[in-house]
Every structure is written in structure tokens, then in C-alpha cells.
Amino acid sequence: MKRGKKKETPEEEKGYIRNKLRFWRDNVLDEYYGGMTGISGRTLMSDDVVDKIAGCGERPRSYAELRRHVVWALIHDGDTGGPNEWGERFILALQDIYKVLDAYDEERAEEEKRVEGERLEAQTQARYEVNTRSDFNIQTPRICARNTSEGWGESDEDMEVDQVELTSEEETQYRANVLKEFVVLTPESYSH
Secondary structure, eight states: OOOSOOOOOOHHHHHHHHHHHHHHHHHHHHHHHTTOSSOOHHHHSOHHHHHHHHTSSSOOOSHHHHHTTOOOGGGBOTTTSSBOHHHHHHHHHHHHHHHHHHHHHHHHHHHHHHHHHHHHHHHHHHHHHHHHHHHHOOOOOOEEEEEOSSSOOSSGGGEEEEEOOOOHHHHHHHHHHHHHHOOOOOGGGGOO
């Protein structure tokens, strides 16, 4: 048997188990005592038993596992040392409760996996975009070419180059136009 810190059962799970066990004990009360009204469900299964099972940190699915957490006379057969008829029914009820919780855990794990995948993809996309943009290195033109001939010249000699500063509005417009043309390629773009 392992020793160490007991696994903490989440409050939401404890509440679900408590509610299901209380429902089970109320139904069993009617069966066990045949509609007698002077007995409460706590007579069959105390709140202490319910709390121990709900908060044990495990999901006991067998009688032996259950006995590690709670000793409860109603479900124990003193002659065999195992479960009696009510014990067998209780173990089946516990297994049904834990099947629902297992399915919920699987859904939650799949959702966490999906969210993590989306996060990693966004992170990869952002890194790729940063690297691509740094390679692209948008440079705002600071030089304007002016035609010195009558029509567009056929050689560079027909052009004079003047150093002209763009206004901040012109620079902003230039950058916006360049960014429109800039297509961010992702690794998925190359997989086709």
C-alpha cells in the first residue's frame, strides 16, 4: 500500500457524489423498510459514511477498495467477510456514479487538450509571423526619384534623385499599403 499525501477530491465532485449517495439511500430506505415513515435515510447510511466516500480521494469500485475508506454494517456480510446483497447493489451504484465522473473527466481532458493545441498553434503562428516580419523588414522610402527628361527616361541617367522626407501621414499610409500586400505564410501553407 502506498503512503503519502492523500489526493484531494474537488468540491464539485464531492457534491455530485454526496447527492447521488443520498438519493440512493433514500430509494433504498423505501425498499428496505417498505414505506415505514419513522426512519430516515441517515439510519441506513449516515452522513459521515457519505462524506467519507465522497471525500476519500479515490473512486472505489470494489468492495475491498471501499472497505479501505469506510466500514458500514448495512452492506457487510459478517459470515463471508464480503458484501451482502445491499453491498453488491451499492457497489453497482458507485460504479455508475464513477462512470459519469470518468466521462466528465475525459471531456474535460479533451477540452484542455484542444485549448492547449490552439494556444500552441497561436504561439507558433505568432513566432513565425515575428520572424517573417523581421526578415521582411519594412523600410519606408526616404528617397524620391524625379524624372528629368520629357517622358520616362530609358536609363538611370535620366533620373535625378532627391532626398525627401515623407510626412508621418504619408509614412503611415505607405506602411499600411505594404502591410496589406504582406501575406503572413504559416507552416500549414507549405504542407499542401
